Amino acid sequence: MALHSAASTSERVSFNTLNRKTGNRVKxxxxxxxxxxxxxxxDQIKGYEVDDGRYVLFEPDELAAAVPQSDKTLRIQSYVPFTEIDDLYFDKPYYLLPDRLGEETFVLIRDAMRESKVGALGQAVLFRRLRTVLIRAHGDGLIATTLNFDYQVRSATEAFADIPKLKIEGEMLDIAKHIVKSKTALFDPRTFDDRYDAALAELVKAKMEGRTVKVKQRPKVERSTNLMEALRMSAGFGSARASKPRTAAAAARAAPVPRPAAARKKAG
Known part of the structure; x- marks a missing residue:
């Protein structure tokens, strides 16, 4: 089977570093x-620091000896239910395609995993490391996602240790649930915008056309320190003294557009 990267950054706007005085690229x-x-x-050699300024040196062939032997085979170890795998371990997705002699086996495994609602855990040497991959049915093919090693994933218990134990009830919880309900939609990645990349593309276009690029000052936005007031504004309920809209659609229409602090002071 052949492995092809399922994600790419080649479409992003990229820049070269130049000498400001000559316009030549630098290296x-x-x-x-x-x-x-x-x-x-x-004259360059790899070294591992064992103490301040002291290194153990390694020749290229010595480092190469640590690379796992590979016959370019992806070996399946076990099949596991999807619910057994925490997506914190997901790393990078690849499309897995059949070779000409294995199409029937490929389809057989794909359909069996789809109907059983399981994924296959396998191992393969990728970029000098023995990696564990999760293989799942996806459309007409298979997706192989490399998994992070256990030591790479931080403990959620440690990460969330400082979050206080609070129980939110009453109106605040009702408003929060209303916000969630009114914003519920189907997952559609086509609606995601890389605003930074789009802004860079527009910047490049402006420069190529000889237009002057104006540096914008970022306005300061006032933030509410009152959680209930912030929830009401997010839900489109207006201030605490205002009456509630009768429907979610009315709530959406009534939602105020945040304005910079300077603009609010001027208006007042």
């Missing part, structure tokens, strides 16, 4: 931090 070089002389590639 990175490794320099000795004490002599500040350039170290050529043949």
């Amino acid at each position: 990175r070089e490794y320099v000795d931090i004490k002599t500040w002389k350039v170290v050529e590639r043949e």
Whole structure:
């Protein structure tokens, strides 16, 4: 089977670093931090720091010996229900395609996993590391997602340890549930915008057309410190003294548009 990356960043706007004075591209070089002389590639060697300024050195062939042996085979170890796998472990997705001689086996495994609602855990050497992958049926093919190693995933218990134990009830919870209900929709990745990349593309276009790029000052936005008031505003209920809209549609129409603090002061 063949593995093809399912995600790519090639469409992003990218830049080169240039010499401001000459307009020529610059390149990175490794320099000795004490002599500040350039170290050529043949004189570079990998080292592991064991103490402050003390290193264990490794030749390229020594490091290569640590790379797992690979016959480019993806070996299935077990089949597990989807609910057994925490998506914190998900890393990078790949499309898994059949080779010409294995199409029947490919389809058989795909359909069996789909009907059984399980995924396959397998191992393969990818980029010099033995990686565990989760294989799942996806459309007419299979998706193989590399999984993070256990030591790479931080403990959720430790990460959330400082969150206070609170129990929210009453009107605040009702308003929060209303917000969730009114914003509930189907998952559609086509609606996601990379606003930064789009802004960069527009910036490049403006420069190419010779237009002057104006640097915008970011307005300061006042933030409410009153949780109930903030919830009411988010839900479109207006202030605490205002009457509640009768429907979610009315709530959406009544939702105020946040304005910068300066604009509010001027209006007042």
